Amino acid sequence: MSPAERSQRWRAALLWAWALSVVVFMYLPAVCLLLASSTSSRYFIFPITRWGFDWWQKTFDSIQIHELFKTSISIALLVTVIAVTIAFFGALAFARYDWKGRSLYQKIVLLPIFFPQSVLGLALLLWFNALGLPLSWKTAVFAHLVWIVPVVTLVISIQVYSFDPALEEAAFDLGATRWQVMKEVTLPVLFPGIFSGCLFAFLLSWGNFPLSLFTTGADTTVPEYLYAKMVAGYTPGVPVLGTVSTITAAILLLGGYGLIVLRRRARLK
Amino acid sequence: MTTRSPVIELRQITKTFGNFTAVHSIDLSIGEGEFFTIVGPSGSGKTTVLRMLAGLESPTSGDILLRGQRINDVPANRRPTCMVFQSLALFPHRTVGQNIEFPLKIRDVPPAERRQRALQLMAQLRLPEDYYGKNVTKCSGGERQRVALARALAYNPDTLFFDEPLSAIDYKLRKTLEKELKDIHRETGKTFIYITHSLEEAMVMSDRIGVMRSGRLVQVGTPNEIYTSPNSKFVSEFIGDVNIIPVRLNGGSKLQSDDLGAEFTAPGMPSGFSAGHLVVRPESLRIIDRREDAENVLTGKLYNEYALGSRIQYQVRVGEQVFIVERLRQQALNKQRDSEVMIGWNARDSILVGD
């Protein structure tokens, strides 16, 4: 091995070590939650003396928890459907078509992403109040959309950038109607971007706290419930639900991308 | 060319990436001031050879020598060589002048002197003086080409490497730039090592050409040698349209083509030859009136004709094979399609090669 190659290996090894430390840093709290959820004692003391999954059992048997999950999932599903529909067209305007005012449009669309969510939540609270709308999980859906639609637009746009408009023109030229072009060419080609958009929309809504806090009214989402419990004092139910949230996100995301990879491989064969 | 003292020598250079051998034990010696071109199809390993010469890649085994010194372990920024990249790799955030001055700035040359040298190079490469402050991304393809060359020359290297810099340029401009490059080579007297997938481009500029295939150097020679005596079917095909007939040795000195059911007189026969290919260039193949006009004769049907400017190309079908014949425009053949024609060539105008 030449000295140049040796120093290159060293550099690569250092970068790997650094990146893996950052991964550990990112997952350390999740590991702590998992540990805290796997004890049978009422209080968390480390090292754990009595391992057990009693609290998992208790948490899952609770009717209140079922209600929470129902609320959170309903909000997330509705947000996904609406956000992806609006964002799909938004992304076409963002990256597919060249039009006057596009550059300004792009910046306006991104503006909500660059906005502190806690302030956005309060602003929406004032707005709903001014309109006289009663707060419920439905207003929370709207609140989530304000932040999530721009994010999903961005996610889909990245796919749209790599889309060759000649494909649409070719289909058009071969006699397809506008609707057929959309159904046969545009949607299938942009599918990976739309799929990522769905994942992002669902998961960002699922995990959102600052926007839900001011806009759900009497309804409660999982993150809100967790926050209330955290502030009120320790219960092992919090680590259990925290771990469930993390694992759900991991499974959906890794599983989702696994599907995309499998689909691509299947098509190459 | 062998009288020149070698500047660069490759000794059994091999480069592997994982299980893939990109370059397979190459031996090569390039003389001082020579314009050497490596030609090969994409994936033949020519870019890898160049990157190893530039120091951007290190060989898995073998040695690279610069004026007799082993330079395997010298990194690119310490080698007195410089490369013009395929994408040109101009710094998009810098002006034309700043791009050219980059290697001088790196060496802490004072600004006034840098500017003077940059302007001098711009004049040499026929770039207008007012381009000095121009954004490099606003330049045309040919101008960018010249900026890249000026930047490399500013480094004042012994040897310049070129990684297909002209591949993305349209035909007419490419022809102009090829000639300019040859002029620059002559004016500077530096060693140029050029790679391209176009043997035509290589022919125009080079003193010598090396042909690469699947990581091996299959033939090295002057343009004339490569053209007139290719040592394989691969090299002969690389030079453009060519007629190739699979043949085997028949008895003493005759060649038999089973596909065409014909027998040919062979040119000089390589020792130990038993089967291979007979290569006839389109300009050596003639359309004849009488069987006695050529040593080897085939009869076929006129299939198609194409105007090539000063010449006309005819396709003649013999059995399943299509032969290409070229004639000057003045000697155009006035015959209907599908009419019967006789084509022929003399044995000395053909070449016998292996695979």
Place this chain on the structure above:
Amino acid sequence: MAEVSAQDAIAAPARPAKAPVWRLRAGPANAVPIILFLLIGFAAPLAAVIGYSVMPPRTFSLWQAPTLDNYESVFNSTSYISFLWSLGLAAVTVLLLALICYPVAYGLTRVFGRWATLLTLLFTIPLFVSENVRLYGWILFFIKNGVLLGTLKSWFGVELESWLFTEGIIVLGMVYVYLPFMLFPMTLGVSMVPTETRDAAFDLGATRWQVFKEVDLPLSMPGIIIGFLLSFVLAVGAIAEAKVLGGQQVIPITHDIEIAFTYAQNWPLGSALAVLLMLVVGALVLLVLRRFDLDIILGRR
């Protein structure tokens, strides 16, 4: 295409002529839904905040005579301390993030190869768990008898005071929560530097440091600046870190705003504070974003 009727087939040649007209209008047409939505979901609420900020203190209706009382009381209060805390913490967070993320972004683009996708996904997952839950994990880590101190005590016999409820822990929490927002734009930026351009600089005699300074840094600047902007803006609006990890040792501006809205029941005052925060954030975002061509950063065209 079997069910194309004769009529369609005859009409077909007319379509290409219509196409350009359709395409001209398609851009703005596709933008309509999202623009309408952002008008009622983003612009209107912000207008509502501005409206409330000029209402008399402690009122809950928008239709009264405007007054600047709230702004006056903000400027006479100690809110500026909270503002400074928010800006200071955000600045420290962003600087640390830049140092932490650059090597990772570089590795993801140039070194990790096919593992880069998996690593990117691993960095994405935490984004989808609400931040207070994740911060709670840090509490379990740092708390007395928690994962860190408990381990030290039982394995090494070392007893230390918990570091919770200090400024340092707040910064750690912010670095942790906003890391993806720095990392992803930065990675996008680093991947905008063509390998050949770096090779060329190196080949022209530049040292590694010079390649970094002259090529890597300027060419990846758009992504880096967006990362700075995004993480700074979000960090200025942070609230959970100080509350959960900081134990209210430090009061950021967002906390002041929340208190005005909840305990104090003074919406107009909270709105005035929010307007000031929005001004800082909005000015910064507009100033930076104005200079960028997003097509180049996102689409690499």
